[in-house]
Amino acid sequence: xxxxxxxxxxxxxxxxxxxxxxxxxxxxxxxxxxxxxxxxxxxxxxxxxxxxxxxxxxxxxxxxxxxxxxxxxxxxxxxxxxxxxxxxxxxxxxxxxxxxxxxxxxxxxxxx
Amino acid sequence: xxxxxxxxxxxxxxxxxxxxxxxxxxxxxxxxxxxxxxxxxxxxxxxxxxxxxxxxxxxxxxxxxxxxxxxxxxxxxxxxxxxxxxxxxxxxxxxxxxxxxxxxxxx
Numbered sequence: 001x002x003x004x005x006x007x008x009x010x011x012x013x014x015x016x017x018x019x020x021x022x023x024x025x026x027x028x029x030x031x032x033x034x035x036x037x038x039x040x041x042x043x044x045x046x047x048x049x050x051x052x053x054x055x056x057x058x059x060x061x062x063x064x065x066x067x068x069x070x071x072x073x074x075x076x077x078x079x080x081x082x083x084x085x086x087x088x089x090x091x092x093x094x095x096x097x098x099x100x101x102x103x104x105x106x107x108x109x110x111x112x
Numbered sequence: 113x114x115x116x117x118x119x120x121x122x123x124x125x126x127x128x129x130x131x132x133x134x135x136x137x138x139x140x141x142x143x144x145x146x147x148x149x150x151x152x153x154x155x156x157x158x159x160x161x162x163x164x165x166x167x168x169x170x171x172x173x174x175x176x177x178x179x180x181x182x183x184x185x186x187x188x189x190x191x192x193x194x195x196x197x198x199x200x201x202x203x204x205x206x207x208x209x210x211x212x213x214x215x216x217x218x219x
Contacts, residue, residue, distance in 0.1 A: 033207070043198065043209040055205035090155065098143050098162070098202070103155040 002026065004093050004104035012110045018079040021107045025072050025093030032074040033101070034066060037088040046089075049074055050096075081111045115139055116201050118210035125217050131186040133213045135199035144182045145207065146173050147198040155198075158184070189217045 005024040013019050025032050034046040045058040049068035066076040072093075078085055088108050092101040117136045125131055135144070146158040159166050159173040161182060166173050170189075175182040186193055194217050200207040 035207070042211050043200075043207075045206045045208065048205050050205075058206065092155075098160075100160045101145065101157050101207075103147075103157065105154045 004091060004102050006089075006091055006104035006107050008107060009105065010108045010110075012112060013081050015081055015083060015111055017081050018077060019081060019109060020075055020077045021089055021091075021109075023074045023076075023091035023093075023104060025074070025091075026102055029093035029095055029102070030072055031094045031096060031099075032068055032072060033092050033094075034074070034076050035090045035092070036060075037090060037106070038086075043090075046076065078109075083111050085109065086111045114210070115208045116199060116210040118197075118199055118213050120213060121211065122214045123216070125189050125215070127190060127217055127219050129189050129217075131189050131193070131215065131217075133184045133197050133199075133215070135182045135184070135210055137180050137182075137199075137201045137208075139201070139203060140180075141177075141201045141203050143202040144175050145200045145202060146182075146184050147200060149196045149198060149212070151195075153195075158197075186215075189215075191217045191219050193217050 007022045031050045033048040037043045047057050047066045048055045052068045063079045068074045088106045090106045092103045094101045119134050144161045148156045161175040170187045172185040196212045198212045200209045
């Protein structure tokens with residue numbers, strides 16, 4: 001079965017721009033979560049969605065937002081990009097809470 | 113203090129050695145996850161534990177809920193086991209991650 005698909009794989013943006021990243025979960029998975037990975041901070045939780053409802057949000061500024069659609073696909077948006085937003089953004093899907101996660105390959109965002 | 117502490121940060125072993133990576137957490141959990149990440153690669157979920165012990169091939173994960181501690185063991189380590197191993201606690205609909213253990217297994 002198809003895995004978790006993240007698009008695009010790589011992205012270069014300029015400071016001040018905004019970006020939208022997409023995540024398609026495994027078919028049947030209703031939970032999608034997003035993470036930021038940087039060399040300095042490691043993996044950090046951004047959001048978790050279940051059936052279009054945000055269940056929790058990490059400690060990130062309001063420039064980071066997300067949503068989930070009725071088909072469980074999810075998007076995250078970062079507005080007014082800063083250099084420090086350069087990171088690998090990962091999403092993961094799971095069937096439900098307390099089930100295992102399947103991670104996508106990530107989107108590598110570079111802000112210049 | 114981080115909610116999730118891993119040790120050691122770096123580990124170098126010879127092929128065939130028994131490996132142990134430790135994870136301690138300070139807040140209660142609904143589940144504890146062990147993840148593997150190869151350099152430049154994606155993240156693979158190895159185990160999800162809420163109690164006891166799980167085994168998959170040469171990998172074994174244990175958890176002690178009372179002591180808030182989990183261990184990942186690799187028996188008969190192999191160079192292909194070289195990767196970063198990350199533990200993460202799940203609670204309140206989010207994962208909180210340790211800093212990871214970089215394992216290098218030399219032939």
